[in-house]
Amino acid sequence: MRRHGPTVLLLLTGAAVLRITLFGDLCLRYVQAGLRPYLIVSGVALVLLGLVTAVLRDEHEHEHGHGHGHHHGPRTAWLLVLPALALLLFPPPALGSYSADREAAQRAAQGVGTFPALPDGDPLSLTVAEFSSRAIYDSGRSLKGRTVRLTGFVTRGDDGSWYVTRLLVTCCAADATTGKVEIRGADDDAPPTDTWVTVTGTWHPEGTLGSDAAWPPVLDAARTIRVKQPADPYEKP
Known part of the structure; x- marks a missing residue:
């Protein structure tokens, strides 16, 4: 599963950004309204990059036949997925009295x-x-x-x-x-x-x-x- 980490992270982050910009006004809790278009572009770019990464990885593994056993990297890298997942499922509230x-x-x-x-x-x-x-x-x-x-x-x-x-x-x-x-x-x-x-x-x-x-x-x-x-x-x- 570790070889899919970068793809999952890109897709989750992109989906989270698009969720708070395209499907409501959640992004206004964090940035000025004028920055919304830039966030939308960033979210789309991350999703596309994740999809391209997945396709290129599958093609590479199919051509070279080594889709396993050669992927290294710390398992803690999966922790990077948690902030993106939290933003996607549980967006934090606007700043308040604290x-x-x-x-x-x-x-x-x-x-x-x-x-x-x-x-x-x-x-x-x-x-x-x-x-x-x-x-x-x-x-x-x-x-x-x-x-x-x-x-x-x-x-x-x-x-x-x-x-x-x-x-x-x-x-x-x-x-x-x-x-x-x-x-x-x-x-x-x-x-x-x-x-x-x-x-x-x-x-x-x-x-x-x-x-x-x-x-x-x-x-x-x-x-x-x-x-x-x-x-x-x-x-x-």
């Missing part, structure tokens, strides 16, 4: 200044990153008096506070950074950690703009509802 707790909050780089005007209409749907940047750095206080709507997963602080949290991904899950907004005024019975929610409320100013006291920004919640995790759980820069 990753958020380990990642120090990354703040907007532009510093204090004015921001473009917000669209008319309330409630206004904003990303966690957009809300955070304006709450911490906008000298024009564009959030004042506006009703906003944020969606993210629940994380908790050591002091009992809870947050709507999102991970911001530039390329893939490996470079994810965390943004979060503290929720106040909601029911004391906050949703469990990692539950996805949409919170509607108003900005609660805290501290001096651009200071540590302004982080994390605060939202006075008027309504909190549980929602399904979006197909693409990450925010983009």
Whole structure:
């Protein structure tokens, strides 16, 4: 069986990549949507390479008549099949509260200044990153008096506070950074950690703009509802 190891590994890896890209949105747990076409091409290439390898091996063994007894290599090489098989059968979930707790909050780089005007209409749907940047750095206080709507997963602080949290991904899950907004005024019975929610409320100013006291920004919640995790759980820069 060892002689089939490379072929099996190529086919399994290719099939796993195609499963998470062609048959759903699982790949968005790990990479930006713009990288999906490259993953599809890679998956197809791996499957084709595995098939070609199998055909060439069979032809070689048929012509030379030594299909056994001359294959060497460590049996531990079969362990390389396990990650591909795991991705094919049990794809890991998107990053959640564990990753958020380990990642120090990354703040907007532009510093204090004015921001473009917000669209008319309330409630206004904003990303966690957009809300955070304006709450911490906008000298024009564009959030004042506006009703906003944020969606993210629940994380908790050591002091009992809870947050709507999102991970911001530039390329893939490996470079994810965390943004979060503290929720106040909601029911004391906050949703469990990692539950996805949409919170509607108003900005609660805290501290001096651009200071540590302004982080994390605060939202006075008027309504909190549980929602399904979006197909693409990450925010983009």
